[in-house]
Amino acid sequence: xxxxxxxxxxxxxxxxxxxxxxxxxxxxxxxxxxxxxxxxxxxxxxxxxxxxxxxxxxxxxxxxxxxxxxxxxxxxxxxxxxxxxxxxxxxxxxxxxxxxxxxxxxxxxxxxxxxxxxxxxxxxxxxxxxxxxxxxxxxxxxxxxxxxxxxxxxxxxxxxxxxxxxxxxxxxxxxxxxxxxxxxxxxxxxxxxxxxxxxxxxxxxxxxxxxxxxxxxxxxxxxxxxxxxxxxxxxxxxxxxxxxxxxxxxxxxxxxxxxxxxxxxxxxxxxxxxxxxxxxxxxxxxxxxxxxxxxxxxxx
Amino acid sequence: xxxxxxxxxxxxxxxxxxxxxxxxxxxxxxxxxxxxxxxxxxxxxxxxxxxxxxxxxxxxxxxxxxxxxxxxxxxxxxxxxxxxxxxxxxxxxxxxxxxxxxxxxxxxxxxxxxxxxxxxxxxxxxxxxxxxxxxxxxxxxxxxxxxxxxxxxxxxxxxxxxx
Numbered sequence: 381x382x383x384x385x386x387x388x389x390x391x392x393x394x395x396x397x398x399x400x401x402x403x404x405x406x407x408x409x410x411x412x413x414x415x416x417x418x419x420x421x422x423x424x425x426x427x428x429x430x431x432x433x434x435x436x437x438x439x440x441x442x443x444x445x446x447x448x449x450x451x452x453x454x455x456x457x458x459x460x461x462x463x464x465x466x467x468x469x470x471x472x473x474x475x476x477x478x479x480x481x482x483x484x485x486x487x488x489x490x491x492x493x494x495x496x497x498x499x500x501x502x503x504x505x506x507x508x509x510x511x512x513x514x515x516x517x518x519x520x521x522x523x524x525x526x527x528x529x530x531x532x533x534x535x536x537x538x539x540x541x542x543x544x545x546x547x548x549x550x551x552x553x554x555x556x557x558x559x560x561x562x563x564x565x566x567x568x569x570x571x572x573x574x575x576x577x578x579x580x581x582x583x584x585x586x587x588x589x590x591x592x593x594x595x596x597x598x599x600x601x602x603x604x605x606x607x608x609x610x611x612x613x614x615x616x617x618x619x620x621x622x623x624x625x626x627x628x629x630x631x632x633x634x635x636x637x638x639x640x641x642x643x644x645x646x647x648x649x650x651x652x653x654x655x656x657x658x659x660x661x662x663x664x665x666x667x668x669x670x671x672x673x674x675x676x677x678x679x680x
Numbered sequence: 681x682x683x684x685x686x687x688x689x690x691x692x693x694x695x696x697x698x699x700x701x702x703x704x705x706x707x708x709x710x711x712x713x714x715x716x717x718x719x720x721x722x723x724x725x726x727x728x729x730x731x732x733x734x735x736x737x738x739x740x741x742x743x744x745x746x747x748x749x750x751x752x753x754x755x756x757x758x759x760x761x762x763x764x765x766x767x768x769x770x771x772x773x774x775x776x777x778x779x780x781x782x783x784x785x786x787x788x789x790x791x792x793x794x795x796x797x798x799x800x801x802x803x804x805x806x807x808x809x810x811x812x813x814x815x816x817x818x819x820x821x822x823x824x825x826x827x828x829x830x831x832x833x834x835x836x837x838x839x840x841x842x843x
Contacts, residue, residue: 387797388797389794389798415801417797418788418796418797418800419796419797419800420797421797446794447794447795447798447817447819448687448794448798448819448820448823450686450687450819452794453794475792476792476794476796476797477793477794478820479717479792479793503792504791504792504793505792505793505794506792512717525773527770527772527773527790528792536710538717539707539717539821540755541755541772541822541825542707542755543755543772545755545757548755548757597763598763600775601763601768601775601777601786601787601789602787602789603790605789606789606790644765644766645763645765645766645768645787646777646779648787
């Protein structure tokens with residue numbers, strides 16, 4: 381299974397685990413409706429769109445309500461720590477939650493006990509806590525934006541709010557240099573999908589690919605378009621693509637969906653996600669080795 | 681001043697400023713960190729009065745320690761991007777985009793803490809001057825960056841310089 385874990389902005393929503401479905405524009409997990417908006421909702425929606433098109437098992441999601449106090453986040457961490465061995469997902473994608481270094485360490489230790497180690501993907505604050513706890517190298521893929529890659533490169537920073545000013549002042553073209561620094565400081569996952577005006581796919585400090593077309597600047601202001609990239613790369617990894625290939629395709633799909641949706645800075649992320657099936661139909665066979673046939677890690 | 685929870689640090693900083701103390705939110709040095717990733721920097725000379733005030737207000741904190749000089753301050757830089765009809769303001773890892781003419785927030789992006797999707801829902805489609813303050817509703821450093829982005833948006837919009 382592919383398991384996505386994260387918080388949703390619904391007060392008092394209890395910890396909920398279930399296979400994801402879609403109904404009337406909402407995600408449904410364990411009988412609960414989740415809006416397809418910025419954050420974990422957008423990530424799950426993108427992953428579901430991908431698995432649906434490829435004919436793979438739908439993602440499972442472990443969600444909890446948390447509007448910032450951290451109570452839900454702590455429950456989420458603890459459930460994963462206690463149950464990851466029995467859940468044994470092929471892909472474990474971690475997203476929004478209140479970063480907790482201690483529980484991140486416990487989770488990584490629990491993952492090591494799995495009979496087969498899952499592909500570990502982190503974005504948002506789960507990436508922050510992994511880096512801050514010194515455990516970035518335990519992860520297979522991080523998906524940082526320009527500020528976040530500066531955060532990964534700054535060995536002293538425990539949150540992007542604390543990065544050195546000169547790092548904040550840089551742009552995405554410095555991603556390769558910052559990535560090398562991040563790898564030197566053990567602050568990077570095996571693969572970085574650095575998302576920005578140019579997307580960089582970086583492995584062990586080496587740039588494997590850059591994606592700059594189609595150029596759709598209006599994607600940046602749209603809340604959730606980074607989350608969709610993480611959902612896409614998680615699903616393509618679940619489909620069995622090599623991880624760097626999954627990252628390349630994810631970046632291409634997101635850009636092309638933005639173009640198809642004729643996005644403006646006022647566009648909502650659901651309008652971008654709605655274009656994924658059309659982009660898959662037009663380009664997936666051309667760009668990748670998956671064309672909709674069942675396979676990959678779905679049976680795992 | 682060290683704390684177990686980010687929300688405790690933010691509340692103490694807000695209360696102390698209202699009481700007239702010159703304080704600021706900082707990253708606690710790794711060698712001092714006992715709880716969360718946010719501390720309140722105070723003048724040690726004022727420690728007794730601050731401790732008394734915190735006790736009166738029944739506000740929790742872990743301890744007060746001398747701070748080393750090189751502790752990184754919270755990032756306060758912002759970037760502004762003009763999209764023609766819209767403006768995007770970035771503060772740290774957070775971005776707010778509004779329509780120049782109406783001042784309506786059309787998108788909030790970036791961040792990774794759990795209050796951000798909540799704040800996204802609360803801010804979207806509201807005018808800058810009618811939107812709730814992220815610092816009032818949020819609990820994390822991401823919310824603090826969002827607050828700075830909103831401040832900059834308001835300055836740009838209300839200053840008549842809508843770009």
